[in-house]
Amino acid sequence: MVAASPPDLRVRRATGGDLATVERLLAAAGLPTDDVRAGDARFYLAFHDETTGPAAVGGLEPAGDAALLRSVAVAEARRGEGIGTALVGALEERAAAAGVATLVLLTTGAAGFFAARGYDRVDRSVIPDPLGSTPQVASLCPDSAAVLRKRL
DSSP: OOOOOOTTOEEEEOOGGGHHHHHHHHHHTTOOOTTTTTSSOEEEEEESOGGGOOSEEEEEEEETTEEEEEEEEEOGGGTTSSHHHHHHHHHHHHHHHTTOOEEEEEESSOHHHHHTTTOEEEOGGGSOHHHHTSHIIIIISOTTSEEEEEEO
């Protein structure tokens, strides 16, 4: 059963001063941090309560009408509260508002989470060319990672 989304979750784009926090959240979840400062991804932080710091992080890496949904991680102490679901929904809304028609993601352990949210497993060969050359696809995620896609 999926927990209800927190009604007071606030999502904002990470700034340069937030990048250490983004890296910390990603590293704690075992996700790559190599291109956080140098890549083209836009990272977002989700706050349930500003006084306790960010509860989750996620990124969008756009390329034309497609984008990578990447690096979604919820702080371990906040898992099971619906924060991941709410963050993914917020990122999908932002992507759609920016003209993105298709989101693609790679995962080694969360395929079920994303499938439950309307993502379909696809072959790696369907990743659009601009996204296929990103560091995330080309080198950071292993070839064994599941590829999922959602049309917005």
